[in-house]
Structure formats: structure tokens, C-alpha cells
Amino acid sequence: MDDQQRLTHPSQAQVMSNVMPQAYDGSYGQGDHSDQRKQEIGDVLQQIMTITDQSLDEAQARKHTLNCHRMKPALFNVLCEIKEKTVLSIRNTQEEEPPDPQLMRLDNMLIAEGVAGPEKGGGSTAAASATAAASGGQPDSAIEHSDYRAKLAQIRQIYHTELEKYEQACNEFTTHVVNLLREQSRTRPIQPKEIERMVGIIRKKFSAIEMQLKQSTCEAVMILRSRFLDARRKRRNFTKNATEILTEYFYSHLSNPYPSEEVKEELARKCGISVSQVSNWFGNKRIRYKKNIGKAQEEANLYAAKAASAASSQMVTDPSSPTGQGGMYMNLNGGDSYPGGENSWGLEDSE
């Protein structure tokens, strides 16, 4: 790809000298006049070669003179002719190579992670977590979510800034080269198609940078993600109050400790944990209660007493009682019973 090399270093002198092969002398000169022609061409070349040594104004003037030179059209035609002969091989290099699969993979991932693509979910955390719960995606731990999302937004912003910079640079450079080629097309034969091809080549070169940007963005997201997952795996005990609420519900619905979705949501909200955490908790609680009912009996009795006192104090309307929030669920999920009557939760809900 000699052509490409020339174009990426578009010094006019170089360009011209490369376009004028040695084969000139002889082949194109018309017999007797060949020596004279050679001389003139040599002069022209000499002028071209020294063009970079001159000041800009001077160069412009020279260029103008050159363009107006009486030999210019002839020279141009010759160049065209040569080009016609040599360029044939380039003709059908139009192969439409498919988009890079690697790049596509990166793109897909960035979109999936919400870094690229449309701005996702407006600020409403409630709505977001609600959708997450509804769509049943990964277990949502809403508390850590905000941190994660903030970091993701940061990455997103950096990514977009860089992408913009990249695009700008690419466009600038492309425009520059195109202008240069247009300019040069007055002195050497350049077809629009070739300019197009050049633009394609530049784009391809630049896309390597783009790829790198996307790659590192992906890496950053992955690191963030793994850290987030690690953090998620790190267990934090629920607050005393949350455990209290859950346990209280569990023992006051011992005959059927399977809270409905609504109740789970309610409990989750009250305890400041997610719905899936509530589900986990009840899953764990049921299995561990069943494992040794004997031991759990104490706890059960404790909570039975508590429930009783709560109920009685509710009669006297004492809202300051910390466990005075039991009644709310009764409407949603009836069938509460007393811990004394252990049953196998298997089939019947003793009503």
C-alpha cells in the first residue's frame, strides 16, 4: 500500500516525486524532443522538491505559477494515464468487511451494562427497585445499589467524554485529510472514490482507539461489578429491629408462615431490606425452626407472650409499643395461630 503511505504523510514534494517514476524519460518523450522535455520536467520537479523550503506565501505563489504552467495540463494527463495503468489493481478492493465481532461484543456489553445506549431509569429509586422486583432479575439489594449506580454513572460519563473527544479528533483528522486530498487533486489525479477509500482507512485506524476505549470501559465495569458482587456476598446481619419485625410476624403466623408478595413487600419496606431478603429470611427461618422445634419453642413462647402483651396494649391504645405493629397484616394474610400448635405446614392452613 504505497498509496496509503503517501497520503498519510502528505508532503506535496514527496507526493509528487513518488508519482513521477523514473520510467518517464524515454517512454513519454516524443522522440527528438525528449531531451528537452526531460529538462523541463526536471525543472518542474526541482521546483516541487524545494517547495517545502520556502515560506508559505512564496510557496503559494509558486504553486500558483505551477498550476498555470503551460506544461501543467499535459503533465496532469500523463499522471492520469499512469494512474489509470497502475491503479487497476486497487479497483476492486471494495470488500465490505463485516463489523468487528470483538467490537460488537464490547458494544453489546456496554449497552447491557447501561453504559452505552439510552439513559436508563430516571432517579426514582422506588420505581427502579419495583421494576427489578417485578421483572425478577437478579436479587436486588437496594441499599448497595445506589453506590454501584453512582460509580457506574461515573464510568458512563468518562466513557462518553472520551468517545466524544475521539469522534472529534477522528472527524478533524478526516476533514483535514479530505481537504488536503481535494487540494492535491488539482495537481494530481485523485478520484472521489479514492478519497472515500482513504476516509475508510482512517476510520479503521481510529476505530482501534475506539476499541481500546471500549475495552477499558468494559474492564472498569467488570471490576466494579465484581467488587459489587463481592460486597453483596459479604453478609451483614439485619438490624435488631428488622429481625424483631420478621420474627414477630413469623411467630404470629406460625401456622402458615408464608407471607404473600404484598406482605413481603410491606415487611421489606418496614425492615429496610429487599423482598428477596425477606424471602430468604423466611426460608431460613422455616427450615431452622423445623430443625429443632424444641429449642425454638422458647423463642416461640417468648413471642407469644409479646404478641399477647402487644394485643392487650393495643386495646388500651398504646402506640409507643415497639412491637405494636402486628395487626396490619391480618387483613392480608389471615390464619394466625399460637406457637403451641405445631403443624407441618404441608397442606392445610388451619382456619
Added chain:
DNA sequence: CGGTATGATTTCTG
């Protein structure tokens, strides 16, 4: 530090 409690995950089942 070791043992237990406990939240999360995995595997299995109906």
C-alpha cells in the same frame, strides 16, 4: 481463636 448464628446461594423437587 473457635464455635455458633445467620444471611446468601445452590441444588433439588413438585
Added chain:
DNA sequence: CAGAAATCATACCG
């Protein structure tokens, strides 16, 4: 897919 059961991994506490 919800729940049971087993298991993992960490927090917590004496």
C-alpha cells in the same frame, strides 16, 4: 417458579 434442604461464607461473641 416458589419453596425445601443443603451448603457456603461471613459476622458475631465468649
